[in-house]
Amino acid sequence: MRPFSSAWKSSKSPRKQRKYRLRAPLHLRRRMLAVHLAKDLRQKHRMRSISVRVGDRIKVIKGDFAGSEGKVERVDMKDYRIFITGIERSKKDGTKALVGIAPASMVMIELNTEDQRRLGRSPAQEKKPEKIQIHKEQKG
Numbered sequence: 001m002r003p004f005s006s007a008w009k010s011s012k013s014p015r016k017q018r019k020y021r022l023r024a025p026l027h028l029r030r031r032m033l034a035v036h037l038a039k040d041l042r043q044k045h046r047m048r049s050i051s052v053r054v055g056d057r058i059k060v061i062k063g064d065f066a067g068s069e070g071k072v073e074r075v076d077m078k079d080y081r082i083f084i085t086g087i088e089r090s091k092k093d094g095t096k097a098l099v100g101i102a103p104a105s106m107v108m109i110e111l112n113t114e115d116q117r118r119l120g121r122s123p124a125q126e127k128k129p130e131k132i133q134i135h136k137e138q139k140g
Helices: 014-023 028-034 037-046 123-126
Strands: 034-039 049-051 057-060 068-075 081-090 094-100 106-110
Touching: 034 037, 037 106, 057 081, 068 094
Parallel strands: 034 106
Antiparallel strands: 034 049, 057 068, 057 106, 068 081, 081 094
């Protein structure tokens, strides 16, 4: 199999689009698993979407499980699916199995903010005191 092309920009051909997603390396697949933020989070963090992590709270807006909420339990980058606690199907033998949901059919309600770098700021930036500006006297 040929290596992934980093020079590929876009194509109208669905075959080439599917091939791009199939052969994408993990660091690009993570970007493809981005979820839109709820309106209040969008205004607070000044971003429209962000990559999903374990611990985020999600609300499903499309499909069979529309309206249900829960925490992200697992992110499957191979199949582009997100597994949420509480969203499960019963199997034929009676056991429950989590259902993978596409990121396009959900909205992020609450971020897992344990990692400060995720939001583009480091812990050192949060603790810095404001700089005091001293104006020099003008001669004249």
